[in-house]
Amino acid sequence: MTKAITICLVVVGLINFAPVLGVVSAQRLESAYSITLMGNDLAILMRHRALLFGILGAFILYSAFVPVYQSAAMVMGGVSMIGFALLVLTMGGYNDAIGKVLFIDIVGIMFLLAAGILKFVIKAD
Numbered sequence: 001m002t003k004a005i006t007i008c009l010v011v012v013g014l015i016n017f018a019p020v021l022g023v024v025s026a027q028r029l030e031s032a033y034s035i036t037l038m039g040n041d042l043a044i045l046m047r048h049r050a051l052l053f054g055i056l057g058a059f060i061l062y063s064a065f066v067p068v069y070q071s072a073a074m075v076m077g078g079v080s081m082i083g084f085a086l087l088v089l090t091m092g093g094y095n096d097a098i099g100k101v102l103f104i105d106i107v108g109i110m111f112l113l114a115a116g117i118l119k120f121v122i123k124a125d
Contacts, residue, residue: 001118002067008115009064012077015108017057022050034097056080070119078112081105 063073
């Protein structure tokens with residue numbers, strides 16, 4: 001069961017870590033989200049967002065192998081992914097690339113839910 005928690009958290013960690021590539025360039029972000037970053041201000045904010053996702057993803061990946069951090073990683077990942085899903089679904093009017101990110105986050109939420117059930121309901125740790 002502990003191995004299943006690790007696998008779930010690795011999947012969630014990779015999902016959250018993937019946007020870190022946006023730190024490299026604004027063009028990567030524009031391509032990933034099918035958007036145009038108008039001006040340096042927005043590019044800086046989006047690149048910083050990519051950095052924060054890298055930090056979150058790295059922490060979740062670390063927690064996959066260090067169980068003492070798993071609860072915190074699950075909460076942080078859940079708040080981030082569920083928050084994004086709620087923003088997308090309540091605002092609407094998003095492009096296909098954002099829809100793809102939403103789908104990926106929903107998959108991640110399912111993996112987080114599975115990890116949480118294993119850890120806290122079945123007490124696999």
